[in-house]
Amino acid sequence: ERSLLGLRELSADEIGSILDRAAYWESQTEKVIPVLKNHFVSNMFFENSTRTRFSFEMAEKRLGAQVLNFAAAVSSVEKGESIYDTVRTLESMGIDAGVIRLKPVGLLADLATKVSIPLVNAGDGNNEHPTQALLDLYTMKKHFGELKGLTVSIIGDIKHSRVARSNLWALQKFGAKVKLCAPTSMQAPELGAFASYVSMEEALSSDVIMMLRVQLERHAEGILKSAEQYRLEYGLTEDRVAKLDPHVIIMHPAPVNRNVEIDDAIVEHPQSRIFKQMQNGVPIRMAVIERAVK
Ligand code: CP
Structure with missing residues (x-):
């Protein structure tokens, strides 16, 4: 037991x-x-x-x-x-x-x-959120064959995210490299000792793009000033996805805020594994x- x-x-x-x-x-x-x-x-x-x-x-x-x-x-x-x-x-x-x-x-x-x-x-x-990270690792392993050597970018509301933390702890044990990307108001500074905060451009150069939900229910007043501005700076937009290498996969634990952290058309994009994650x-x-x- x-x-x-x-x-x-x-x-x-x-x-x-x-x-x-x-x-x-x-x-x-x-x-x-x-x-x-x-x-x-x-x-x-x-x-x-x-x-x-x-x-x-x-x-x-x-x-x-x-x-x-x-x-x-x-x-x-x-x-x-x-x-x-x-x-x-x-x-x-x-x-x-x-x-x-x-x-x-x-x-x-x-x-x-x-x-x-x-x-x-x-x-x-x-x-x-250990079972979420386990299903995320399982999804990545099924797609790429192994976790060792993968680069995984975790993008978005890291401060409030248990998904980011469980993935960070687990991925590093298998030799995957984790990059973090978030606006200053959504960063968790204590995680900077374990993974670097990078620009959106650098984050989009990884094998796995893991988007996080903006967790409005956990926010203090004013963390998200404008959903449209957030989308433009940190959202996985159709324009950004069009520039991704074809081997890259897109993940999100869901529920998603469509057209905030991820565009509506990307949720079921061929490179998205979002519903596969739920299946796994x-x-x-x-x-x-x-x-x-x-
Ligand atoms: N991914 C996830 O934990 O979703 P629920 O909050 O719906 O369980």
């Missing part, structure tokens, strides 16, 4: 074995292989989600697990119950693992020391859930 709280502390070997196991699950033609039919997994989302929430549920159901979905908005959290009391409540009822998304950074690591079930991080504040999220989460409870 193993928790997955982040990729910063996970070895390249451990990450590699999750990617290999995801490839195994992806290769299975049967939709449901009920190896976890005697296990109960709860998806506890204290922050909104579409992709992560449903691909965990899809993964759990494909493994035959019994799934309990918890949404804070229709729970006793609305009466003031804490996240800790919520998790302890579900643990006391007999769940075998919990998938958790929450806002406060640091709370998940603390929770993991207080409960005995494995916990899987489905995104905690701007700290980590299911076998990745099958591997992660299996690792947690078996």
